[in-house]
Amino acid sequence: MNRATFPHFWLPLLLIAPQLAISAIFFYWPAVQALYQSVLREDPFGLRSTFVGLANFRNVLADPAYLNAAQVTVVFSLLTAGFSMAIALLLAVQAEKVVRGRGFYRTLMIWPYAVAPAIAGMLWLFMFNPSFGTLAAIPRALGIRWDPLLNSSQAMGLVVAAASWKQISYNFLFFVAGLQAIPKSLIEASAIDGAGPVRRFWTIVFPLLAPTTFFLLVVNTVYALFDTFGIIHAVTSGGPGKSTETLVYKVYNDxxxxxxxxxxxxxxxxxxxxxxCLTAFQFKYIERKVHYG
Amino acid sequence: MAEGLVGTSRRSLTLAHVLLILGCVIVAFPIYYVTVASTHSLRTILNPPLPMLPGPETIENYREAVSGGINRIGGVGVDRLLLNTTIVALGIAFGKIVISMASAYAIVFFRFPLRMVCFWLIFITLMLPVEVRILPTYKVMVDLGLIDTYAGLILPLIASATATLLFRQFFMTIPNELFEAARVDGAGPWRFFKDILLPLSATNIAALFVILFIYGWTQYLWPLLVTNSNSMNTIVIALRKMISFADADTPWDLVMVTCVLAILPPVLIVVLMQRWFVKGLVETEK
Structure with a gap:
């Protein structure tokens, strides 16, 4: 569409200037600095720096601590995205079934969205605190020596639980929207063909939900990579040892x-x-969704 | 609609309710737990299991927390922490809406040199979250003297592409006829914006406001970096400091009160403005 426009020349520049200025100062300049610094070696006091080419990258990639952080990040992201999406999908499907009380359930389901990731971490730490957390009795009753701040897999379990919990609301709302967009006629047609509820879900609903699922997969990965810094920092500080040190936490720490x-x-x-790469992937996928309607 | 062709059987409906109730319990429990904990005495909290009903210390705990109790743990009063967090959250929400509306308006309703370059420059910032440029951004803040200031807490977070993209998308759906009719009637850029565009955008603004307020309230990494002085902390950062210096003397009852005060405002906003919130969430992301 050819848009009609105002003939002004300076006004638009003035309007767009604030955002460009802030982007330049707080986004582009630091990003360029990061690029520049990544090829320098600087002493810790910032007095002298020498050009070292890609040596920093080589060192980082050869550093077992970095590879450990990469591995921790992959495990953490997969578990977080997996749990929160699976639980949200299960609940969204149930919410589609019920008529009465749907609004009530939704109201309760969206609370965690408003909780800061760091506080989500603290809440789970309070509940499972080995000395005064009420729920710490559950792993103990199962015969586990419960101390999430000293045992690495328990620490990972705790941060994954907090991170997934916080993200359930978001995934739930998107799955509900996705489910509502599926034409009821398709489901009825398959019912006429004799498909039971389980079969209908896996052959009709789940495939048609794929765009929502893919979208959420990207969003949840980005969330697990970046937004969970607060959980890690507030609950475990990357510990015990380096067992919950994610890539972002390591950038901060180093x-x-x-x-x-x-x-x-x-x-x-x-x-x-x-x-x-993730953003490009996301936009490529969104474009496809627009094409198919 | 149990009578429909693909109607849900009574058993499956019951199962759905059971699962949903279970889900709600799990989702709401951590928040309920801390709320209950904030109403018990320190002694009760430290002797698990915690009673699952609110205790008798509610008024006592909250009065102590507000009148200096939190000041003694964190070195700054809870009123100051809530004020800081509110200023940051509102500043980010309003700031982002204003500058992204302005730039979207410029991009859609004007023609100027390098227009598309400007658009792409804004768009690319999507790919540069704070987390990937922590240290150099911190250096910029130091150089500009923005450490421990509200401007430092707010400014770097108000330029992001999502809001601009949303408004651009919306502005492009305004029919040319409407624009030309306004022009024929002699409306200039300000008049057109104020009398036509702004009222039409009201829903979008409300929806975006809820999302951005939550975004601002829950910020963590950025306030952690740019505040050294306790009196400039947001409540989330102050809470983390209380916990990381925890020892045998930590008054957990007051920490729980702080936690509830940190959670309550954004939860209330989300629940009370639920309609805008859901709309804002689903639309900003698409």
Whole structure:
């Protein structure tokens, strides 16, 4: 569509200037700095720096701690996305069935969205605190020596639980919207052909829900990668050992606590590449969705 | 609609209700737990299991927390923490809406050199979240003297592409006829914006506002970086400090009260403005 426009020249530049200025100062300049620093080696006091080419990247990739963080991130993201999406889908399907009380259920289901990730982590820590958490009695009753702050797999379990819990609301709302968009006539047609409820779900509903599922997969991955920093920082600080240290937590820790500027910058650049790939993937998929209607 | 062809059998309907109730219990329980904990004395909290009903210390705990109790743990009063967080959340919500509406307006209703370049420059910021440029952004803040200021807490978070994309998308659905009719009647850019575009965008603004308020209220990494002084902390950061310095003397009852105060405002906004919230969520992401 050819849009009719105002003839002004300076006004639009003035209108767009604030956003461009903020983007330049707080987004582009730091990003360029990260790129620049990633090829330098700087002493911790920032007095001297030398050009070292890709040495920082080589060092990072050869560092067992980085590979550990990468592995932790993959495990954490898969578990978080898997649990929160599976639970949300199960609940959304049930919510589609009921007529009475649907609004009531939704109201309760959206609470966690409003809770900051860091606080979500603290809530789970309170409940499962080995010394005063009421729910710590459950793993103990199962014969587990429960101490999530000293045992790595228990620590991972706790942060995954908090991260998935927080994301259930979001996934639930999107799955409900996705389910409502599926034409009832298709489901009825398959019922006439004799398909039972389970069969109808797996052959009709689930495939038609695929766009929503893919979209949520990307969003949940981005969430697990970046937004969960608060949970990790507030609950485990990457510990015990380095068993819950994710890539983002490591960038923060190496840059701010250990002052390894070159290494932190190289890690930032690699994360940037990751985000660019994920965003590109997401937009490619959205375009396809538009095409099919 | 149990009579329909693909109607749900009575058993399956019961099962659905059971699962949903179970789901709601799991989803709401952590929030309920901390709320109940905030109404019990320190002694009760430290002797599990916690009673599952509110205790007798409600008024006592909250009065103590508000009148200096939290000040003693965190070095800053809870009123100041809530004020800081409210300023940040409102600042981010309003700031983002204003600058993204302005730039979307410029991109859709004007022609100027490098228009598409500007659009792409804004779009690409989607791919540069704070988390991937932590250290250099911090350096910029130090150089600009923005550490421990509201501007430092708010400004870097108000430029993001999502809101601009949303408004651009919406503005492009405004028919040319409407625009030309306004022009024929002699409306300039400001008049057209104020009398036509703004009223039409009201729903979008309300929906976006809820999402952005929550986004601002729940920020973590950024406030952690740019605040050193306790008096500039947001409530989330203050809470984390209380917990990380926890020892035998930590007054957990007051920590629980702080936790409830940190959770309550955004939960209320989401629940009370549910319609806008769901609309905002589903539409900003698509």
């Amino acid at each position: 840059g701010f606590v250990n002052l390894l500027l070159g290494s932190s910058a190289a890690q930032s650049v690699m994360l940037m590449v990751l985000v660019i």
